[in-house]
Amino acid sequence: MSKLISVLKEEIHSDISEDHYIIDKILPFVLNSNIDELFSQANDCIDDENFSESLIFYDLILKEDSKNIHALIDKGTTLQNLGRIKLAIRSYDKALDISPDNIDALVNKGSAFHLDKKYSDAISCYDRALQIDKKCPMALAYKGLSLAELGQLKEAIAYFKNALSIDKHYDLAQFSKDTAQELLKSLQGK
Numbered sequence: 001m002s003k004l005i006s007v008l009k010e011e012i013h014s015d016i017s018e019d020h021y022i023i024d025k026i027l028p029f030v031l032n033s034n035i036d037e038l039f040s041q042a043n044d045c046i047d048d049e050n051f052s053e054s055l056i057f058y059d060l061i062l063k064e065d066s067k068n069i070h071a072l073i074d075k076g077t078t079l080q081n082l083g084r085i086k087l088a089i090r091s092y093d094k095a096l097d098i099s100p101d102n103i104d105a106l107v108n109k110g111s112a113f114h115l116d117k118k119y120s121d122a123i124s125c126y127d128r129a130l131q132i133d134k135k136c137p138m139a140l141a142y143k144g145l146s147l148a149e150l151g152q153l154k155e156a157i158a159y160f161k162n163a164l165s166i167d168k169h170y171d172l173a174q175f176s177k178d179t180a181q182e183l184l185k186s187l188q189g190k
Contacts, residue, residue, distance in 0.1 A: 035061050035068070042074065051078050067098050073105050080112050088112045103129045107139050110146070119146040137163040141173040148176070153184045 042057035058075035061068055076091035092109035095102055110125030126143035129136055144159030160177035163170055 035064060038064075039070070039074075046078070051081050054078050069095050069099050069102060069105070072098075073102070073108060076105075076108055076112070080108070080115065085112050085116045101132050103132055103136055103139070106132075107136070107142060110139075110142055114142065114146050114149070117149075119149045122146045135166050137167040137170050137173065140166070141170060141176060144173070144176060144180070148180050148183075153180050153187070156180050157184070 038057045038061045042054040042061075045051070045054035045057065055075060055078055058071045058078065061071040062075070065071070072091050072095035076088040076095070079085075079088035079091060089109055089112050092105045092112065095105040096109070099105065106125045106129040110122040110129070113119070113122035113125060123143055123146050126139045126146070129139040130143070133139070140159050140163035144156040144163065147153075147159060148156035157177055157180050160173045160180065163173035164177065167173070
């Protein structure tokens, strides 16, 4: 560490104190490396499907940087995987308080509402994401899923097709479109 300090000191004026330099230049570097390491450990836990333990790492990141959007969204996703939907939505809301136009937070919040069978709330989140990026295939496909749950199959199919026109390899949209079309045919045949 002292070698790093001496090398970096050469870049600054000699009138700045060592303490001031450490706080302004080195501490952020150390904190960022620590946060990167915590993300790495959280990802390892996710890979091992140890979701509860990954929450510990997200909380440590948020203790160091309470406004870390990625940690808030990842924590929400992890809570969602654990079935803790209300806490997941709170985590997405914190991310949206910091960055109201964050499409990942909006789409993930919508998917949490969808899991909680609050399809209209989910659609509101997807609509907000689509106001920001009208070509977001995930928001389009997920909106289609919520519309399908509400029995609006024709509208759902249109959203799946729109998602596929943007990303022709989007398996979720393709499978959902095919399923909705089959369901619609069976309902029309009755």
